[in-house]
Amino acid sequence: MNDAKAIAVIGAGLAGLSCARVLQEAGVAVTVFDKSRGVGGRLCTRRGDGWQADHGAQYFTARSPEFQSQVAGWLEAGVVAEWQPQRAVFGPHEASAGEPVVRYVGVPGMSAPTKALAEALPVRTGHTVRRLLPVDGGWQLETVEHGLLPEVYRAVLLGVPAAQAGPLLQPVNSSLAEVAAAHHMLPSWTVMAQFAARPDLPFEAAFINDGPLRWVARNSSKPGRTGQESWVLQATAAWSAAHLEEEPEAAGRLLVEAFRQLGGPEPEQVSVHRWRYADCEAADTGSVWEAQYGLGLCGDWLLGGRVEGAWVCGRELAGKVLGSGHSH
Ligand SMILES: Cc1cc2nc3c(=O)[nH]c(=O)nc-3n(C[C@H](O)[C@H](O)[C@H](O)COP(=O)(O)OP(=O)(O)OC[C@H]3O[C@@H](n4cnc5c(N)ncnc54)[C@H](O)[C@@H]3O)c2cc1C
Structure with missing residues (x-):
């Protein structure tokens, strides 16, 4: 039976899940699709034969009291831990000042806190939403894998990157498509490198302000990681854009070469991932809600471009939906 009281959230990243949790806690029937x-x-986290590596977000910080409180809950639940790698900075930089940064990671992998958020939520994975159909009383979703879904949703909230929100919003007569088009997301080539032994380097994580790499980290130094000695090498957005259509093997080779110039040894094996939409130019637009259409947007790209922003933005959108009385 159709339930036009329900809300669909597209995207089971941190933004979509935090949004869905707030709605659910307020008594709204919500289903998340990814x-x-x-x-x-x-x-x-990518897992290979005897190794693991976080190939997306590397760690996160918690600056707002609300997110600090959420992180405290995750720490207590054991799905997050502090990570204090031995750090280095290469290339031009100013000496850091002020409070030391506390860095957190998911345990045993980066997705652990999102899995905790999703536990109590109906999440339908393997559902690529390709079209939003306006129908009487709300929206129907058309997916690549399952065609047109029978349910009618009173509202649809998109927690997907700007570039993926755009095509879904284009056919809809709403200003949200313009918001998505105005936000530019940046690529990042990422190498996961495995070594026979721990490289003899005076750092476990490094910020690099020169050349193709922007960040390297010893994944094996994060709490709860198991398996073979593993490092993550991340390219800058500029280098990644310039090499976007490179073969993965060739891009990986160049990034390993840059790692070797920092003193790193030759890896035993590598796995290469191209993020077309890794992060974004910082924005502080915040979530967007169009009550007359029953459509909303949230995601890191609307608020700071990082993990904390995604969480805050998702909750903010849920607050707007609840505040507009659209949820019941
Ligand atoms: C390489 C890399 C390094 C990073 N490093 C850091 C870092 O060190 N610190 C930090 O704070 N942040 C970092 N980030 C950014 C951080 O990962 C993001 O800010 C955050 O995870 C974004 O969450 P989100 O929910 O907004 O989006 P996402 O996590 O991208 O979630 C969007 C979800 O939508 C789904 N989706 C997309 N389109 C559809 C569709 N049509 N139908 C159904 N589902 C769909 C996707 O599968 C995905 O699960 C990094 C990101 C990358 C890629």
Whole structure:
């Protein structure tokens, strides 16, 4: 039976899940859809033969009291832990000042806190939403894998990157498509490198302000990680854009070469991932809600471009939906 009181959230990343949780806690029937096999989005871990590596977000910080309180809950639940790698900075930089930064990671992998959020939520993975159909009383979703879904949703909230929100919003007569088009997302080539032994380097994580790499980190130094010695090498957005159509093997080779110039040894094996939409130019637009259409947008790209922003933005959107009285 159709339930036009229900709300659909597209995207089971941190933004979509935090949004869905607030709605659910307020008594709203909500279903989350994601195209992937699991939840977490860019909070993710690649697992290979005897190794693991976080190939998306590397760590996160908590600056607002609200997010600090959420992180405290995750720490207590054991799905997040502090990570204090031995750090270095290469290339031009100013000496850091002020409070030391506390860095957190999911345990045993980056998606752990999103899995905790998703536990009590109906999440339908393996559902790539390709079209939003306006119908009497709300929206129907058309998916790549399952065609047109029978349910009618009173509202649809998109927690997907700007570039993926755009095509869904284009046919809809709403200003949200313009918001999505105005936000530009940036790519990042990422290498996961495995070594026979721990590289003899005076750092476990490094910010690099010169050349193709922007960040390297010893994944094996994060709490709860198991398996072979593993590092993550991340390219800058500019380098990634310039090499976007490179073969993965060739891009990986160039990034390993840059790692070797920092003193790193030759890896035993590598796995290469191209993020077309890794992060974005910082924005502070915040979530967007169009009550007359029953459509909303949230995601890191609307608020700061990082993990904390995604969480805040998702909750903010839920607050707007509840505040507009649209949820019941
Ligand atoms: C390489 C890399 C390094 C990063 N490093 C850091 C870092 O160190 N610190 C930090 O704070 N942040 C970092 N980030 C950014 C951080 O990962 C994001 O800010 C955050 O995870 C975004 O969450 P989100 O929910 O907004 O989006 P996402 O996590 O991207 O979630 C969107 C979800 O929508 C789904 N989806 C998309 N289109 C559809 C569709 N049509 N139908 C159904 N589902 C769909 C996707 O599968 C995905 O699960 C990094 C990101 C990358 C890629």
